[in-house]
Amino acid sequence: MMSTASEVEEPSATRDPTYYIPDGNTVLLVENTLFKVHRSMLVKDKSAFDSMFSLEAYTEDTTSSSSLIPSTANAEGESDENPIRLQGDKAEEFSALLWSLYSLPSEIASAMSAHANDLQLINLARIAHKYQFRSTENWALNSLTAYHSSTVGSPSVQNLVQITELSILCDCKALLNAAVAKWKRLLGEGRAVAVAINVAERLNLRSLLGISYYQMMLKGREAWDSDPQLNARQRIRLLSGHYNLIKLCEELPxxxxxxxxxxxxxxxxxxxxxxxxxxxxxxxxxxxxxxxxxxxxxxxxxxxxxxxxxxxxxxxxxxxxxxxxxxxxxxxxxxxxxxxxxxxxxxxxxxxxxxxxxxxxxx
Incomplete structure (x- = not known):
């Protein structure tokens, strides 16, 4: 007999191999991963968790009519069966946050070296921004900026898109400048041009948008028409740019x-x-x-x-x-x-x- 949609159970949650800490006192569910950590770690830096737990404690206090009435068993966050559910987050992001809270000094130092894991830092900065871990956010942004300002190579296009989005989300101009420099290096190599156009348009990055359209224009109309990432309006803009540039080049001498x-x-x-x-x-x-x-x-x-x-x-x-x-x-x-x-x-x-x-x- 086939089960109806309402009868299909959600896949059971699994414990994170690193951050399900046996002596932790708070269980959280992110996507389908259970984390068990120390509440004292989550309230550092006057984060949003500090306000959340304070409100929770106040609510429990005011709703208890008598000290003789026993407290509710299995309160939210005290067991795997009733965890605190963090909606809209990714397990890899929350794992990055816990990495920053529990890491040893040597592990933190590696994040500021040429061996840095930029995706981990991206995830960390994004979730630190959401939950208002201000000093952690600033540290992650500064580490990303230093890493991408000093390294010669380019990150993957997917990571570069995330870095650019993150710099706008966190209003970090230094990181944005480093990201745009990486984009320009890619464009100079003729790579990811259509991706750069779409990112620059979506985030309203004027300088990147201009050079992206310019590099695509230089590829020629055959390249524009065959690139599936370009839409009809963008192809019209390329035609317009080609016409305007021809005219300016004729007048330039x-x-x-x-x-x-x-x-x-x-x-x-x-x-x-x-x-x-x-x-x-x-x-x-x-x-x-x-x-x-x-x-x-x-x-x-x-x-x-x-x-x-x-x-x-x-x-x-x-x-x-x-x-x-x-x-x-x-x-x-x-x-x-x-x-x-x-x-x-x-x-x-x-x-x-x-x-x-x-x-x-x-x-």
Missing amino acids: SCPPRLVHDHSCIRKGKCKNAFAAFWKMTLTSKEGGLVGQVLKVQSADLLAKVMLAESIIRAYVEGNIPNLDLSESGEMHDKCLQIALRAAEDKVKEVQDNLVDLFSDVV
């Missing part, structure tokens, strides 16, 4: 960054014209020479072009290409040339900061 002359310069008009001609020369295709490198750049790759221009200007200012023919542009005052380099650097940053604006929903 004739639109040098604004040059602010040094106060000691008396050749203002000449320096301005010389810089405009120098800028145009770096961005105009010619056979051979440094400017010929632009032929290797995609027609819509605005960022690569302004970075190329900035690098050529820097190399000239630093004397690394002293024989560069500037007969068409003319000489510049030395201090104005330094200002021109800073203007080129600012142009690169301006393009990076405003990439997202080029990818609108309307072509």
Whole structure:
């Protein structure tokens, strides 16, 4: 005979192999795992458990009409049959919290080394935030930030998504910066581009969204159309961005960054014209020479072009290409040339900061 849905029993809970402590005095159920721990550990750091247990004690006190009436047997949290149920949590998260509360100093130290378990720290920070273990949350966030700021490699894409979400949840700008740096490294390798777009849109991360769309645009339309993680609106944004970037690249040689002359310069008009001609020369295709490198750049790759221009200007200012023919542009005052380099650097940053604006929903 088949059992009805109401007759099907939930799978029996299992005791956690590490944190079901025999002399513990509080039993908690998280998902399908039983934890038995010391209540004194859970009330550390003035956590939400402190308030919860205080309210529970007060309620029990006020509802007892007489000291002669025996207390209720098997109260919540005193046995496996009647545990405190934590809804919405994951067993691995609660295990990470207990790890932080019960660990030895050597175990804590390992979490701050190159051998750190970033997933454990992610779980710890998330549940510490929920239950208001403030010092534990800050420690986990700082450990994650230090780990991901110093390690060269990249975490798994799944972990990186969680790190990014966690940095927003906990409002940790340092961790967010470390996560965005990791994303940019992945994007530079052409990996997880669609994932980065979706994460940046969902979390409203402007700088990451711009470079993500840009990297996907460089992959070409065949890549956009075949990627199942992109929707129709996102493909329209890519088309719009491609059109806008082509237009800006065409205008770029004739639109040098604004040059602010040094106060000691008396050749203002000449320096301005010389810089405009120098800028145009770096961005105009010619056979051979440094400017010929632009032929290797995609027609819509605005960022690569302004970075190329900035690098050529820097190399000239630093004397690394002293024989560069500037007969068409003319000489510049030395201090104005330094200002021109800073203007080129600012142009690169301006393009990076405003990439997202080029990818609108309307072509």
